[in-house]
Amino acid sequence: MPRPPHRLAGLLGTATAVSAVLALLAATPAVAVAPPLSDPRVIAHFDLAEGLQPENLAVEPDGSVDLTFVYARAVGRVDRDGRLTLLATMPAPAVPATPLVGVAAVTGLARAHDGTLYFTYATGTDDLTGIWRLCPGGTPERISAFPANSLPNGLALDERAGRLYSADSVLGLVRSVPVEGGAPTVWSDDARLRPVAAFGANGLKVHHHAVWVGNSDTGTLLRIPVREDGSAGPAEPRATGLAGLDDFAFVGRGDSVIAALNTSSQAVLIAPDGTSRPVLDAGDGLSNPTSVAVAGSTVYVASAAFATRTDPNLLRATLKR
16 A cells, blocks of 8 residues: 555645544554464565565565565565565656655566566556566566556456456556456456545455455455456455555465554454454564565565554564464
8 A cells, every 4th residue: 555654644634634543553552463373573674765665575485575665666575584686676757646646656566486576567657557577587568558547556366367457546446457468457346446535446366266355445355256257246345344454365275364454553364254353563563564475384464664654674474274
C-alpha cells in the first residue's frame, strides 16, 4: 500500500485525522509472537532515506528473498545472510503523476518457477505504467501497458493457466494479462473491489481456483471464483474487520491466511471461518508491514515504515504447521 508521508494528510483529510492515526499506531499493544509462529527476527534493515521501503516479496528456492522497493523504483534480493543486491532500477518518468501517491512506485511482485520476476510499475504516465518482466541476468521490459490513471498494486501469477492478475487500488478492479504479455483485460470490476477513501483492491493471490483480493479501505478479504471459461464470478467476502489490510499469503493447502495489517503494524492469522487473531506486531519488529510470503516452515514479512518512519525491514519467523 504505497503511501508517501508527505501525502498522508491529504489522503486522510485533516491534521486531526493524521494525529488520530499516529496515536493508534503508538497505542497498539504488543501481543508478541503467537502460534503458529515463533522465533521472529529481522534479517535485513533498509535505508529509509534512499526510499528502500519494501512493498512486495517472493521467495527464491535457496531461501533468498526478492523484493520491490516502492520509492527507490527498484527490485532487489536479500540473501540468507541479510545482504541486499539491487537487481534492477526503473527509469524515472519526466513528470510523475501516479494517482494517490504522486511519485513513481514499483509495487506488486510475482516469481515464475524458472526465476523470471514479474512486477508492476505505476508512474501516472502512459509510457511506463504496467507489468514488467525481469528474466534472470536480464534487464526489465514492459510486457503490458496499463492506463496512466491506474495504480497497479498486488500481482499474482497462475502459471498453469498462463495468466497474470493485477489489482488496481485506485480504479478498484482486477486485470488479467497473458503471461507472455499483451493488452490487459478487466477481469473483475466487482463493486466490493472499489476504494471508499483511498486504496481499494490491494493484495492479491491465486488459490484454489479463485483469485483472492484484499480491499484496504473496507478491511475485507474477498474470494473471486475463476469460472470454467476463465471469467470471474462474484466476489465473496471471506473475512472482515481487517483495518489496513495489505498483502497476504496462504498457509499450506487450506484457506488459512497470514495477512499484513499496515496501519496497526500487525500480521494476523485468518482462519477459514473468517476469524482472525494477531501473530506478530511492532514488538516483534513490524513497522507498517506490506506483504507476507510463506515458504515451507518459514514466514517472511516485509515492512515499509510508511507512517512510523522507523526501520523498514524484512522479518523472518518459524511456522509450525
